[in-house]
Amino acid sequence: MKALKCRECGREYPLEATHVCEFDFGPLEVAYDYDRIKKSLTKAAIESRPKTMWRYRELLPVATEPTVGRQVGFTPLIKADRLAKELGIRELYVKNDAVNYPTLSFKDRVVSVALSRAKELGFDTVACASTGNLANSVAAQAASAGLKSYVFIPSDLEQGKILNSLIYGANVIGIKGHYDEVNRLCAEIAGKFGWAFVNVNMRPYYAEGSKSMAYEIAEQLGWRLPQHTIVPMASGSLLTKIHKGYQEFVKLGLVANSETHIHGAQATGCSPISVAQKAGLDFFKPVKPDTIAKSLAIGTPADGFYALKVMRDTNAAADDVTDDEIRDAIKLLAETEGIFAETAGGVTVGVAKKLIASGKIPKDSSAVICVTGNGLKTLDAVNGYCGKAREIKPSLREFEALLAQQEKVNA
Amino acid sequence: MSGVIQNPSVKVRIPTPLRKLTNNEELVYINALTVDGAINALQTRFPGIQERLVDDKGEVRRFVNVYVNEEDIRFLKNRETPLKDGDEISIIPAIAGG
Numbered sequence: 001m002k003a004l005k006c007r008e009c010g011r012e013y014p015l016e017a018t019h020v021c022e023f024d025f026g027p028l029e030v031a032y033d034y035d036r037i038k039k040s041l042t043k044a045a046i047e048s049r050p051k052t053m054w055r056y057r058e059l060l061p062v063a064t065e066p067t068v069g070r071q072v073g074f075t076p077l078i079k080a081d082r083l084a085k086e087l088g089i090r091e092l093y094v095k096n097d098a099v100n101y102p103t104l105s106f107k108d109r110v111v112s113v114a115l116s117r118a119k120e121l122g123f124d125t126v127a128c129a130s131t132g133n134l135a136n137s138v139a140a141q142a143a144s145a146g147l148k149s150y151v152f153i154p155s156d157l158e159q160g161k162i163l164n165s166l167i168y169g170a171n172v173i174g175i176k177g178h179y180d181e182v183n184r185l186c187a188e189i190a191g192k193f194g195w196a197f198v199n200v201n202m203r204p205y206y207a208e209g210s211k212s213m214a215y216e217i218a219e220q221l222g223w224r225l226p227q228h229t230i231v232p233m234a235s236g237s238l239l240t241k242i243h244k245g246y247q248e249f250v251k252l253g254l255v256a257n258s259e260t261h262i263h264g265a266q267a268t269g270c271s272p273i274s275v276a277q278k279a280g281l282d283f284f285k286p287v288k289p290d291t292i293a294k295s296l297a298i299g300t301p302a303d304g305f306y307a308l309k310v311m312r313d314t315n316a317a318a319d320d321v322t323d324d325e326i327r328d329a330i331k332l333l334a335e336t337e338g339i340f341a342e343t344a345g346g347v348t349v350g351v352a353k354k355l356i357a358s359g360k361i362p363k364d365s366s367a368v369i370c371v372t373g374n375g376l377k378t379l380d381a382v383n384g385y386c387g388k389a390r391e392i393k394p395s396l397r398e399f400e401a402l403l404a405q406q407e408k409v410n411a
Numbered sequence: 412m413s414g415v416i417q418n419p420s421v422k423v424r425i426p427t428p429l430r431k432l433t434n435n436e437e438l439v440y441i442n443a444l445t446v447d448g449a450i451n452a453l454q455t456r457f458p459g460i461q462e463r464l465v466d467d468k469g470e471v472r473r474f475v476n477v478y479v480n481e482e483d484i485r486f487l488k489n490r491e492t493p494l495k496d497g498d499e500i501s502i503i504p505a506i507a508g509g
Contacts, residue, residue, distance in 0.1 A: 020504040022428045025474040187503045191427040286485050302505035305473055
């Protein structure tokens with residue numbers, strides 16, 4: 001790490017808990033000394049290290065060894081042949097962060113970085129504004145690190161996501177409003193209390209954790225960039241960081257500079273970025289979210305401008321899917337690959353299907369779908385849509401009758 | 412009755428990055444008819460604050476979110492959003508996802 005740098009005007013700031021340029025409110029980003037990193041971060045060095053996101057430690061913003069979430073990351077990259085056949089594409093992979101450690105979403109990556117850095121900066125209390133997954137990860141990793149935590153969520157979140165924060169003893173505050181309102185309140189709270197708010201004053205460090213997903217994809221593909229990557233968009237941050245991760249690998253000579261397209265996926269009920277992308281605009285109009293994909297329900301996406309720019313620069317597309325399409329896609333992924341994704345995963349698979357069908361992702365190409373969260377946390381979304389268990393008495397006769405009936409139905 | 416008709420009195424919450432300009436004041440009371448008027452009134456009291464909030468074309472900067480009574484002005488009438496006595500304006504930097 002060299003400094004924090006404004007993405008808009010380039011002004012530099014010291015490496016503290018601060019996230020906004022005082023001059024133009026542009027987001028601050030961590031700047032690195034790539035010439036120095038290039039000397040130590042070779043393929044051989046990386047391959048010799050433990051299989052976690054921290055094998056790329058030089059590219060993650062901590063000053064010393066990480067102290068929180070050292071086991072996070074290096075989730076499976078699955079070659080998804082059965083799903084590829086269904087979607088009609090030559091080669092398809094699923095990057096499966098539904099099994100990330102410890103809380104089953106990609107947020108474990110960003111929180112591991114944010115809390116390691118928060119400890120370096122001397123904080124004893126951490127907090128976040130969250131649509132659920134982030135809250136779960138902050139609650140869990142704060143508990144294991146012995147930090148106090150406050151997590152702020154929209155009060156109408158899925159039960160699973162609320163319980164998954166409460167169990168760790170976090171202070172869970174449900175806000176009667178949507179995420180953008182939680183966000184606004186947290187920006188005000190963060191200005192008042194001396195806490196490490198992972199996605200407010202710790203955001204420059206936090207957001208960098210997402211890059212590890214890109215590094216892993218490139219390494220797991222055999223040190224190359226995928227032709228196409230499909231990424232879910234809430235604030236748009238993950239998409240921009242996947243792009244940054246790929247670019248850094250090119251800059252360090254770890255992969256060849258091949259053509260790579262990074263496509264964005266949203267839910268139709270909250271699609272400010274995909275609507276703007278489809279209309280060819282470089283700015284978005286905020287919306288009031290209404291979708292079952294609650295983890296993506298951000299109507300005022302902070303990184304929307306940069307996400308639109310990445311899609312423009314990589315000659316990529318965006319699209320969005322309805323609640324029904326999301327459920328269908330969750331089922332499709334589960335039935336073809338045995339992966340149960342949360343609603344955001346349904347969004348990504350559903351949009352991948354659309355982009356392949358429309359030819360925006362060519363059928364003879366190779367693509368990676370990023371699944372960022374686990375279906376066990378959003379059971380409400382599919383309850384009643386995947387059939388019911390059939391009940392019988394513990395009798396062989398009843399089971400044979402049931403099978404016979406089923407054969408009749410299938411015939 | 413005599414006297415000048417005063418513009419509505421509104422409360423403005425100043426975000427941390429701008430408090431160096433307001434002598435660390437977090438709450439500021441000003442009189443203005445619209446959000447645009449409020450930005451002008453802030454500039455008169457705290458020279459330099461305007462260019463932090465709007466770009467050279469006079470548009471609110473893209474990483475600045477302005478709220479009137481907790482509603483984003485982009486859902487109201489943007490800079491032309493009218494103000495009345497007791498309204499509260501919040502100026503908040505955009506923050507990341509969650």
